[in-house]
Amino acid sequence: MSSLALYRRYRPETFAEVIGQEHVTDPLSQALRNNRVNHAYLFSGPRGCGKTTSARILARCLNCEQGPTPTPCGECQSCQDLARNGPGSIDVIEIDAASHGGVDDARDLREKAFFGPASSRYKIYIIDEAHMVTSAGFNALLKVVEEPPEHLKFIFATTEPEKVIGTIRSRTHHYPFRLVPPGTLRDYLGQVCGQEDVRVEDGVLPLVVRAGAGSVRDSMSVMDQLLAGAGDDGVTYAMATSLLGYTDGSLLDSVVDAFAAGDGAAAFEVVDRVIEGGNDPRRFVADLLERLRDLVILAAVPDAGEKGLIDAPADVVERMQAQASVFGAAELSRAADLVNEGLTEMRGATSPRLQLELICARVLLPAAYDDQRAVLARLDRLERSGPPAGAVAGMAYPQAAAPAPAQAPGPAPAQPQAPAPAQAPAPQAPAPGGWPAASGPGSGAPARRPGGWPTGSGGGGGGGGTRTSAPGPAAQAPAHAQPQTQAQAPAAPQPAAPPPGSGLDPRALWPEILETVKNTRRFTWMLLSQNAQVAGFDGTTLQIGFVNAGARDNFLNGNNEDVLKQALQSRFQVNWKIEAVVDSQGGGGGGAPQSPPPPGGGYGGYGGAPAAPAPAPSPAPAPQSGGAPTAAPGGHSAPPQAQSRPAPAPSVPAPAPEPRPAAAPARPPVAPEDDMPAADDPDLVESALSGYELIVRELGATVLDEYDNDAAPH
Template sequence: MSIALYRKYRPATFGEVRGQEHVTEPLRQALSNGRINHAYLFSGPRGCGKTSSARILARSLNCEKGPTPDPCGVCESCVALAPDGGGSIDVIEIDAASHGGVDDARDLRERAFFAPVNSRYKVYIIDEAHMVTREGFNALLKLVEEPPPHLKFVFATTEPEKVIGTIRSRTHHYPFRLIPPSTLRELMEQILTEEGVPFDPAALPLVVRAGAGSARDSLSILDQLLAGSDERGITREGAVSLLGYTDSGLLGEMVDALGARDGAAVFGLIDRMVEGGHDPRRFTADLLERVRDLVVLAAVPDALDKGLINVSPDAVEQMREQASRLGAAELTRAAEVLNKGLTEMRGATSPRLLLELMCSRILLPGTEGAGDPVALAARLDQMERRLAAGPVAAPAPAAAQRPAPVASEPQRPAPPPPAPPTPVEARPAAPEPAPETSRPPAAPTGGGWDRPVPDRAAQPPAPAPVPQRPAAPGAIDVGVLGGSWPQILEAVKRRRRFTWMILTGNDVQVVGVEGNIVQLGFERPNDAKGFSNSGSDQVVQGAIKDVLGVELRVTAVPLNGAAPQRPRSAPAPAPAPDPRPEPGGWDARPAPPSADRSDAQRPPTGPQEPVRPAAPSRPASADQGPPPPEEPDIPDPENDLDAEDAPPPSGFSLIESELGGKIIEEIDHTA
């Protein structure tokens, strides 16, 4: 019958204890100086040498040549307290997990006053001391505080904070630590050499990782591999299969697929892993370990030689290439996503689903919040690599099949001229804009109208179109805005929820970028006009600056080819036979109703009834006399809809549908 490796190779002296020199050296010095305390507290993780050190301390105290830091190993006490010895009647080990009550403490207190039988000291080793109840500790308190000269206590625990303070303050506390991986690897190589077992050096890092810094756990795993090995000894393939680790080749394929943004390959590898019977949690932990190695390798190219990573030397070149291709920012973000997802996997009923969601977040950096600095760094790193590889062609927008208007500088509307209304353009540089020569607009080539419509937004003059400025290398284009559109919407939502409701409720699209002007396309002209009049273009402009860090101006355009709408700062021109009014005011006489102008857009002239979207007319004011005769309805092919099918203004529909409100009256502050 074989003996377990952790028992067979248990240390017999302080010099054989591995990785705990910060504890063994002070104890050896205290034994040499004769300054021995009556009670000690050994704390630390499991399997790191606490109980073994307590036995070595008892052996050193009772050696015939002692107290000595180096027991002779031949006297009766040393032989009895050796790792394979039968034990001593004067060294008592108590498991507090089953003997931690007040009655056990009283029994120990009664027997402790008897002198040792054939040793110098009577030593009590209380293992798992944190399991002693408060009443039991209180029963031992007086004995621990003032013990007889022949009595020594050694408390060993993994949770020293559960030992009551009155006991802990009367002991010398020595905290044990996890054993370093290099020390464990040397220990296992030494044991395998003494056992005469062939082994693959690449298998030992897997055993060290599974042992997690515990010498007892590592030797137990090594004993299991040794028991199941054949004439080839311990191999890396056998260790991977037995310990359940993911194969290094599968991890390399997953990293390559994530770096190439190949979603089909990523989800195919996950399916292959699950079909192979692997645990998604273990796969996630192994992938996180591989990403960590890549992060270290990207920062320290010779990390393998310095012992910073534990991987096979054959895989280092491939990992260096992966680290340089993905970049430090992308690797760091992937590690954070995996670490957070691994925490969420604990107790999850569908770990595969969580793994797939984690991979999808890694594939799409844009899904993270705009305020995430790691995601922003990953996107910037990706853009820099694309620019370094060469010019990038912007993807065609979804609305490319429709005629997009040419962006122009923001315009201020001119006052209504005496003649019939025609589209005019006012330059912002003029202090008092004057009406230009009226000219009927040319009919569009397809789906347009054949005569001017009253009160329509001003069109840019045809003879002087604004020339398109070529975009500089690396400038913001439609592709960049489209990729960052989810973050821009989140920024808009934080600034102004009403603007966010307009953008999400009307399926707004980015139809073009000309210089520093961004064109947002709306399905209906009224939506574009309401968007500009409500000041939402300024909200979107600020959101783009928050996300992309550039100053861009936003204009709303209809997707059917209409020009950008007027800003909110000035009212739209209306037909009137009177001379031009004074700047900043309106004529006292009411303007005749327009075919495509709703009541919500007319300035109020007196007491009114509640305005409803479906009622285009309003009662005349009492002090203005009878209203002028209504103009005949001019059909508009663009807005020629039935009353029940005509879309209401964007603001009204959103308020009624999203907020459950009812529009009673709109007050125009420009009147």
């Protein structure tokens, strides 16, 4: 007994002792009870799962004196002959088809099959490795398998049932065997070790089950090898790992901790320990992939150990739970994918150590890749590391602050009554997306558009965004009341420190930015210079306005955003976020404008939505009794048609004319009647510029006096 291998010593003798094959043993037992036994059976499945053993048990059940029965008595001559260590029966013939699969062997079997059994009920042929029988041999057996004598039974066992010809397979009852589940096999091995009276440390049986890969015979052979080399303290975990070639758990823990901490030095030190310790790099990568698989499951199912999803001791499961808690789900999934790809690449590699180090480098450096998995892994690391130093919870973009209303701290000396300044409205909540809200006229702070740039109430802004807006009602208070208001106003709170680069003016620097982009990538420069302009800036985010959606999509689809960021970083050492928007009214063009937009109809600052409307100008005064025309801006008299409506102030002041004699006041030339709009013209644009203003603004000219033959110069 002691010389027999474990798989022979503990071979099952009844269907009840067969483990992991209840889907086969239960129907066979019921068929024996019902006495509905077929003349031919086909048992198929992986190696070591019980095909030949079940065939012997079926033969024992059929030839038992109390049979056919699913529970052989074990006392009759047939049961003793077919027992675990019995001599065998002359009526149960086992044939190895690997060496007896030819047509001559099949003919010999067919001739002997018609002779009746010597002492049993049935004559049974067990043909092992049936897929090795040739087609001619199967054809020679076809007739006897199809119509056998009453005393004849056939049991074919094979690992490749598809190689058995269809005419034979169709005449049998096919029972597919399966691999034994790990939990069932682990419990069975524990029972065998208990019967052998050998102590086994925790963690050894999972290694044996893993080495057996679901095969009972292979697992029993591995267990037999460990029991043979066990000392006084039994089978230890260190002995099992070294003998079976598995990676020690401490190495796996070290490399997983290095991945979680992003510690490259620790990871490559583990690689050196693996190589110097004589471990197989491919086996180490396979074990690491198995550990990452367990961590992925634990991250998704915290109680996976209790549910049996992970086959490991309790202390190992607890240690893996701690490791899974410091990883993100995306980072774990990415690491497992990279290790799996590296394991495939290591097949046939000339330098396994180099492949192993490359795998570790890829896992440790998600920033080196721009795929979705790397981005998600970087987000997981940022979430684990928490907010950056100096960050404030709930921090948003800065809003346009409105000064608090002036309040006198105490009784003030009597002053002449002055019109009270308009109260500044409370600052509005930021618009969706975090951009500062616009302030209304007279708020004491410049109005802000959705782009975030201060603007005047009626005109376009200059390059730096500091253009003075038209005075509101609050700014029209008498001059003698202003000192008192300034004296009573409390000190404004100190603003928070601006982010780096917030003091730069992208609008003024836009030509330099375009020049830097041009040196980097000419396509990006053409796209920005012809179709884009600065639309807004809040200190951290630069908003670029495009003339249409197509230009914006071309900018976003390519690598243009990275080129612009690189230009900003290399030229101005700033790391601004880029936001591309459609600003069809802002117009393209990359440089600073040569002249400001018309008042009331343009965009202040850096484009975006129109600014808040300017206060309505006061109506033009009535003509003097002498009939002298009202003076226009710059000292010139306005034409009669222009006096019928209020003329907006020009965005650029007209140059002062040369002094003229008082007797002959100068006036601008009068446009022909066909060019002047009628007073009742429905298409009249109130904000349009007069001819004089257009000449001054567009051409930069100075209008000289006009002479005619009938009048003196005027």
